[in-house]
Amino acid sequence: MNEGESELTLAQLARNGASSQPMVSDLRMSAAGAGDLVAKLAPIARFADMFVRPAEQGLERVLVFADDQSGGYLRLICPLDESFPVPLSQVLPAAYQEECELYELWGVEPGGGKPVNRVILPPSAETAEPLRLPGGDRLSSEVRAPHVVQGEAIEFPWGPIRGAGQESLYLGLVTTGEELLDAYLAMFHKHRGLEHRMVGQTLARALFLAERCEGLGAVGNALAFARAAEAALGIAVEPAAEVTRCLALELERIYHHIGSLAALGAATGLSVGQAEAEILLEDCLRLNARVFGHRYIFNLLEVGGVRRGADLAALDSALDRLEARFESLVADLLATNSYVDRLEGAGTIAADDAHRLGLVGPVARAAGVATDLRRTHQVSSTSYVGFQPAREQAGDCLARTLVGAAEVRESLRLVRHWVRSGTPLQDDWAAPGPGQDHVRGPAEGLGWAETCRGEALVHLEVAGGRVSFARLRPAATRNWRAFDDALRARNVFTDVPIVEASFWLTVAGFAR
Amino acid sequence: MTPIVRDLGAQPLSGAAHGEIDAAAARLKRRSQKVLRRSLHIRTVDTGSCGACESEIRLLSSPYYDFHRLGLFFTPTPRHADCLLVTGPGCRAMDHALLSAYEAMPAPKVVVAVGACPLGGVFGADRYTRGEITDVVPVDVVVPGCPPSPLALIHGLLLALDRIEERITLQEGEQ
Numbered sequence: 063m064n065e066g067e068s069e070l071t072l073a074q075l076a077r078n079g080a081s082s083q084p085m086v087s088d089l090r091m092s093a094a095g096a097g098d099l100v101a102k103l104a105p106i107a108r109f110a111d112m113f114v115r116p117a118e119q120g121l122e123r124v125l126v127f128a129d130d131q132s133g134g135y136l137r138l139i140c141p142l143d144e145s146f147p148v149p150l151s152q153v154l155p156a157a158y159q160e161e162c163e164l165y166e167l168w169g170v171e172p173g174g175g176k177p178v179n180r181v182i183l184p185p186s187a188e189t190a191e192p193l194r195l196p197g198g199d200r201l202s203s204e205v206r207a208p209h210v211v212q213g214e215a216i217e218f219p220w221g222p223i224r225g226a227g228q229e230s231l232y233l234g235l236v237t238t239g240e241e242l243l244d245a246y247l248a249m250f251h252k253h254r255g256l257e258h259r260m261v262g263q264t265l266a267r268a269l270f271l272a273e274r275c276e277g278l279g280a281v282g283n284a285l286a287f288a289r290a291a292e293a294a295l296g297i298a299v300e301p302a303a304e305v306t307r308c309l310a311l312e313l314e315r316i317y318h319h320i321g322s323l324a325a326l327g328a329a330t331g332l333s334v335g336q337a338e339a340e341i342l343l344e345d346c347l348r349l350n351a352r353v354f355g356h357r358y359i360f361n362l363l364e365v366g367g368v369r370r371g372a373d374l375a376a377l378d379s380a381l382d383r384l385e386a387r388f389e390s391l392v393a394d395l396l397a398t399n400s401y402v403d404r405l406e407g408a409g410t411i412a413a414d415d416a417h418r419l420g421l422v423g424p425v426a427r428a429a430g431v432a433t434d435l436r437r438t439h440q441v442s443s444t445s446y447v448g449f450q451p452a453r454e455q456a457g458d459c460l461a462r463t464l465v466g467a468a469e470v471r472e473s474l475r476l477v478r479h480w481v482r483s484g485t486p487l488q489d490d491w492a493a494p495g496p497g498q499d500h501v502r503g504p505a506e507g508l509g510w511a512e513t514c515r516g517e518a519l520v521h522l523e524v525a526g527g528r529v530s531f532a533r534l535r536p537a538a539t540r541n542w543r544a545f546d547d548a549l550r551a552r553n554v555f556t557d558v559p560i561v562e563a564s565f566w567l568t569v570a571g572f573a574r
Numbered sequence: 575m576t577p578i579v580r581d582l583g584a585q586p587l588s589g590a591a592h593g594e595i596d597a598a599a600a601r602l603k604r605r606s607q608k609v610l611r612r613s614l615h616i617r618t619v620d621t622g623s624c625g626a627c628e629s630e631i632r633l634l635s636s637p638y639y640d641f642h643r644l645g646l647f648f649t650p651t652p653r654h655a656d657c658l659l660v661t662g663p664g665c666r667a668m669d670h671a672l673l674s675a676y677e678a679m680p681a682p683k684v685v686v687a688v689g690a691c692p693l694g695g696v697f698g699a700d701r702y703t704r705g706e707i708t709d710v711v712p713v714d715v716v717v718p719g720c721p722p723s724p725l726a727l728i729h730g731l732l733l734a735l736d737r738i739e740e741r742i743t744l745q746e747g748e749q
């Protein structure tokens with residue numbers, strides 16, 4: 063299939079689909095039809111998500127693909143029956159995580175006898191019942207993928223409790239000594255069942271939970287959730303509130319990327335660089351508190367808008383100094399050979415793998431994949447004028463650091479533009495969220511945001527003003543998928559913290 | 575009763591608050607030298623946090639707070655730890671790890687619950703989370719906030735030292 067035909071197919075598919083909301087097309091089909099189409103879509107669209115939801119008759123499977131050329135999402139919806147050509151992860155390797163989750167949540171086997179990893183249920187859990195289906199069949203243990211370490215290699219266990227101030231996860235590092243041969247991750251010790259908890263909750267309470275899905279990404283996750291709810295309820299957000307949300311999103315990106323630099327300083331043993339980055343990080347957090355009332359910008363977003371305006375004078379007076387100190391930090395770091403040498407060539411991800419695994423955000427952009435929702439999936443036409451996504455090709459820790467630095471620069475430019483160009487911003491306590499007018503019959507919405515770690519998606523179903531179904535897909539879900547691949551790429555033991563700091567993902571987001 | 579620390583983190587730090595850090599810091603150092611005659615060692619356990627509490631804990635060793643100058647150190651092993659800083663709502667899958675860490679600590683030991691999560695303020699008790707970590711380990715000091723700022727954490731560590739001192743006095747009285 064040549065490229066011209068591919069683009070045409072994707073655009074045609076979107077046109078053929080029913081549009082449930084702007085930029086989203088739904089194609090309903092048989093399971094067999096969806097399976098055939100997935101194989102055609104795999105090379106031309108980015109696999110974004112797969113989940114199972116209750117339907118009028120039984121369960122149905124929803125696959126979400128992103129169109130990174132012209133923007134928009136395509137959803138394939140099919141009944142959950144045996145005719146799905148399985149296993150899906152053979153054509154969409156990125157979907158393996160979802161296949162494993164669906165087995166434990168709903169008892170859905172990937173089919174074809176493909177073994178799945180135990181992901182959500184902790185290794186020690188005695189229950190073997192699907193988490194979502196009450197009274198469902200017990201899971202058959204034989205579909206578990208065997209986890210074998212053989213030859214001269216040993217598995218060095220690290221976790222779930224790790225270093226000071228690190229999130230819990232189990233990392234099994236397979237090694238014969240210094241070199242890393244393989245890595246096994248168990249990420250769901252922290253599973254809080256957020257999606258399950260949201261069901262039956264008011265939108266405000268569910269947004270509170272979405273924000274805490276990843277505290278170091280609260281704005282991005284809350285924004286994706288709010289947009290999903292607004293799409294479901296048909297709420298239009300005032301332009302001033304929309305820009306204020308974007309302002310918060312960019313302030314979050316700035317502190318997040320600087321936090322990654324601090325972690326890289328610690329991982330490479332560059333104490334001075336670490337200290338400099340930590341000073342800047344603390345300054346950013348205090349600036350957040352002055353501008354939006356919270357160091358991590360919690361409690362700002364609500365469905366329909368924002369709860370408060372920004373303190374623009376405080377922000378304006380801090381921008382130049384922040385930028386000057388950031389540039390000086392980056393220049394010093396990049397002029398330190400011992401630092402750059404540790405990053406270069408470590409934790410490399412190839413562009414093909416980045417596409418194959420559906421990676422998002424800075425991790426994908428550092429591997430040469432052009433994906434940034436701020437360019438392609440803009441919700442408002444005024445917010446991101448002149449926006450230029452960062453991009454590198456090497457896919458290693460250095461490339462991710464360079465992408466992070468470029469993104470901070472671009473975020474600072476955007477913030478300065480919004481603050482100084484007279485763009486209308488929310489400058490007072492905002493109007494309250496949706497009242498009873500908006501509470502109508504069952505409706506659904508897809509929400510997205512380019513968070514500091516990449517695309518976050520939220521699928522939400524609402525009935526009577528309360529959540530009836532929720533699916534959260536933070537960026538961490540996609541990008542942790544490549545972490546073990548990055549570790550296997552000719553690394554040694556001491557590279558592990560460096561690769562982790564350059565990814566700078568959260569376990570909380572993955573485990574939900 | 576479990577002591578509660580006031581959260582000073584919601585507001586940006588003024589010059590006065592910086593003074594407060596220094597005063598708290600000096601007091602902390604004096605107390606750890608008096609009570610333990612050495613540094614206070616801290617082990618952290620995340621039982622399902624959103625990650626923001628961890629970020630504030632990491633900043634304790636950053637130049638603004640620099641808790642090493644107060645004789646406070648993180649330790650990678652519970653065997654050397656006097657104090658367990660626990661974040662998160664007590665995800666049940668972490669029960670075993672949390673309890674093992676606590677049991678591996680030598681006496682006298684204290685547990686500081688960090689943030690609203692381990693107090694049950696974010697999630698309730700259900701099949702995923704405990705809601706309150708007191709079901710798994712005894713809690714001596716709670717530092718509320720979502721997340722509590724590094725300054726509030728320093729205040730919490732001061733109270734933890736009080737608890738350790740009480741226990742040492744009790745032990746000496748029994749001997």
Ligand code: SF4
Pocket residue numbers: 274277622623624625626627661662688689690691692696719720721722
């Ligand atoms: S207390 Fe708040 S900030 Fe801390 S882990 Fe819980 S939700 Fe996150």
